[in-house]
Amino acid sequence: MANxxxxxxxxxxxxxxxxxxxxxxxxxxxxxxxRWMDDPAHAVAYARVEATxxxxxxxxxxVNPNANRNAPLLSRRAxxxxxxxxxxxxxxxxxxxxxxTYQTEIGERKTISxxxxxxxxxxxxxxxxxxxxxxxxxxxxxxxxxxxEVAKDPKRPFVVHAGAATVRAVGTAFNxxxxxxxxxxxxxxxxxxxxxxxVRSGGRPLAAGNAAVVGLGSIAAxxxxxxxLKRRTxxxxxxxxxxxxxxxxxxxxxxxxRTRKLVVGDPKLAVVRVGGTFETGExxxxxxxxxxxxxxxxxxxxxxxxxxxxxx
Amino acid sequence: xxxxxxxxxxxxxxxxxxxxxxxxxxxxxxxxxxDVDDFAAEAMTRAYATQDWAQISNGRAYLSTIGRxxxxxxxRRRKVVAIETIPDLDVLHIADWQPSAExxxxxxxxxxxxxxALDQLPPRAREIFTLRRIEELSVKDIGAKLGLSVKTVEAxxxxxxxxxxxxxxxSDRAAGSQTGTTWRTRRDRx
Numbered sequence: 001m002a003n004x005x006x007x008x009x010x011x012x013x014x015x016x017x018x019x020x021x022x023x024x025x026x027x028x029x030x031x032x033x034x035r036w037m038d039d040p041a042h043a044v045a046y047a048r049v050e051a052t053x054x055x056x057x058x059x060x061x062x063v064n065p066n067a068n069r070n071a072p073l074l075s076r077r078a079x080x081x082x083x084x085x086x087x088x089x090x091x092x093x094x095x096x097x098x099x100x101t102y103q104t105e106i107g108e109r110k111t112i113s114x115x116x117x118x119x120x121x122x123x124x125x126x127x128x129x130x131x132x133x134x135x136x137x138x139x140x141x142x143x144x145x146x147x148x149e150v151a152k153d154p155k156r157p158f159v160v161h162a163g164a165a166t167v168r169a170v171g172t173a174f175n176x177x178x179x180x181x182x183x184x185x186x187x188x189x190x191x192x193x194x195x196x197x198x199v200r201s202g203g204r205p206l207a208a209g210n211a212a213v214v215g216l217g218s219i220a221a222x223x224x225x226x227x228x229l230k231r232r233t234x235x236x237x238x239x240x241x242x243x244x245x246x247x248x249x250x251x252x253x254x255x256x257x258r259t260r261k262l263v264v265g266d267p268k269l270a271v272v273r274v275g276g277t278f279e280t281g282e283x284x285x286x287x288x289x290x291x292x293x294x295x296x297x298x299x300x301x302x303x304x305x306x307x308x309x310x311x312x
Numbered sequence: 313x314x315x316x317x318x319x320x321x322x323x324x325x326x327x328x329x330x331x332x333x334x335x336x337x338x339x340x341x342x343x344x345x346x347d348v349d350d351f352a353a354e355a356m357t358r359a360y361a362t363q364d365w366a367q368i369s370n371g372r373a374y375l376s377t378i379g380r381x382x383x384x385x386x387x388r389r390r391k392v393v394a395i396e397t398i399p400d401l402d403v404l405h406i407a408d409w410q411p412s413a414e415x416x417x418x419x420x421x422x423x424x425x426x427x428x429a430l431d432q433l434p435p436r437a438r439e440i441f442t443l444r445r446i447e448e449l450s451v452k453d454i455g456a457k458l459g460l461s462v463k464t465v466e467a468x469x470x471x472x473x474x475x476x477x478x479x480x481x482x483s484d485r486a487a488g489s490q491t492g493t494t495w496r497t498r499r500d501r502x
Contacts, residue, residue, distance in 0.1 A: 006353075007478060014473035018466045022451060037316065040361040041353070047323045047360070052477040054324070056445050058423055059430065244362040244374075273368040275358070276381030289380065293373045 006045075012036070013045035017053065103127040104144070107257045107281060109238065114139075117151035118158060123177075123235050124257045124280070144256075145177040147233055149189075165214035168193040168203055175233050182215035186224065186232040194219055238280045244273045247290075251308070254283035262287070265307040269296065319365055326371030327359045332484040333372060334379045343383065349485075351386075355379045422480070429479035433472050440465055441472035 016033055019025065037043050104110050104122045112120045114130055116137060122128060126144025130137075137153070141162040150158045152171025160167040162176045165183035172190025176183065185194055187210055193203030194212050196219055204219050206212050209229060212221040224232070231241050240253050248270040251262045257280045264270040272294060278286050290296040290308060297311040334355060338348045355378045359371075368374050430438055440458070443449045449457070455465045 006481075007474070010477050010481075011470065011474045014477065015466075015470045017473060018451075018469040022462070022466075040357045043316075043320070044323070044353075044356045044360050047320050047328060048481065049473055049477050050320060051324050051328055052473060052480055053445070055422060055480065056426055056441075056476060059426055060446050061423070243358070244364045244368060246364075246367065271367065272370070273362075273364060273374060275362065275374060275378045277385050278381075289377060293377050293380070294370070 009042060009045045010048065013042065013049045016046065017049045101127065101129040101142075106259050109236075114151075116153060116156070119149040121147045121149075121236055123147075141176055141178060143178060145175070145235065147173070147175045147236060149173045163215065164197045166195045166197065166203075168195070172208075182213050184211065184213055184232075186211040186229065188229060188233060194221075235280065239277060240280055241277045242274050244275055246270060247272045247274055247294075247308070250274050250286070254278075254280075254286060257281060258283055260304040260306055262306050262308060263301070265299070265309040269294075269308060269310055319360070322365050322368075323360050326368065327356065327375055330372040330375050331356060334375055335485060337376065338379060338383070341383065347386075351379060351382050354382055358382075421483070425479050425483045426476060429476045430472075433475055437468040437472040437475075440468040441476075444469060 016036065019029065020033065037046060102110065102112050102120070102122060104124060104126050106125045108124060110122045112122065112128070114120060114137075115132065118137070120128060120139070123145040126146055127142040128146055129140045129142060131140065132138065135156060137156050137158045139148075139158070139160050141160060146160075148158070148160060148169070150169045150172050154170055158169045160169075160176055162178055163183045165176075165185060167174060167176060167185050169190065169192040172192055173188045174190075174192055175186040175188065177186075185192070185206065187206050187208050189208050191205060191207050194206050194214060195203045196214050196217055204212070204221065206221055209223055209226075210221055211224050211229075211232065212219050214220075231243075234241055240250075242250050242253075245253075248264055251264055255261045262283070274290075274294070276286075276289065287296075287298060287306070287308070291298065291311075295311045296308050299307040299309055301307050331352060335348055335352050338351050339345070343351060355375060358378050359375055362368065362374075430441065433441065440454055443454050443457070444451065451462055451465045451469070454460070455462050458465075
């Protein structure tokens, strides 16, 4: 950032800080401030100004030795994250032996062109079977994760079956990931209808930019911002982008691409938050970063398991 | 306290104090001065935007990881640079991220920076900032006392606060630009 820009933002931040200290701040000013703060670069400048204000209190010590020096206490709120956990029936399909199936090994990624021109990109350790019929195109995701780019054919809907979820599309692009107990659907283009086998609501519409978690007889949909959307499909570039995930979650991601699985051997360590961008295949680099930045030690366990433990 | 207030409080307590350390490390691995500003600004912004900020209690480690990965990403994107940079990045990998006495501006120095910045303000801005921050008069009272409108007082306050913020930021940058031997790597220690 150029210095001039930096100074201009600092000045705006200072102006807001001063303005908001006033007694009666009109609602529209507060609204304008909220919008201004939506830009993290602005918020960082605002934090700086606040910090300056806090730190300037120490100037009192020069004027008045009895100055109150209480530092503001950081109140921390433990974020409670609710997880949807369900028991999705294991997908056993008799036709598996009869229909074309595609699969990837751990660490492998593969693009498949289906007979109708639709493209499927399979992520690591994934398995897919196609069962095209007259009136419809059925595809079964049996393991892992896949991104679908569906060729348009209004007469033959394209239906993905994954765990308890069905995703129905005409011509669109979306990502489906089988997680332990739920199925995660992310739509990047067009519109799909998502349904849960146990509910059969007739399909809940899900438009581009939205994601749904399907399982336990419920469908939880939420809009994703551009950034989150990009992250959901970043595996196609072979990238894992961590932004404050717990170490436990990060390890789960990396393990999808590893044969020698990582295990976090300490509950305190598992909840440490980590950030950074890594290639899916370079989890060793991630481990190195953990060793350096988080004081983590690696212990080789039986059966090729790699334990991460605090270095005490 | 709103969520944003809490996030700001966390950022001020956990991230902001480590900016100088981050700068120091970036310089140490040979990132050009201009790029240090960019990387540091980007790292600070990303840290602020962290979704689950409330769970991050080791701000220094978190910020350093962000910084490290920004450098990795940049090196990877500019493939030509990568060949030369990657060996240096090893240093970053194993760098000792503990803060040293030299890397953070001491409380005494900080007070000096603030005082100097205050002294260098135009007299009106200095007077008003002193009345507001040190004697804790309200903007309105200051206006009445000096015969100025609230708007004018606020303008002087803004000017003073900007100048002090810039001064602190520049002192952080100076601290971050030191090249010292206190920053050991594990390789050095062997």
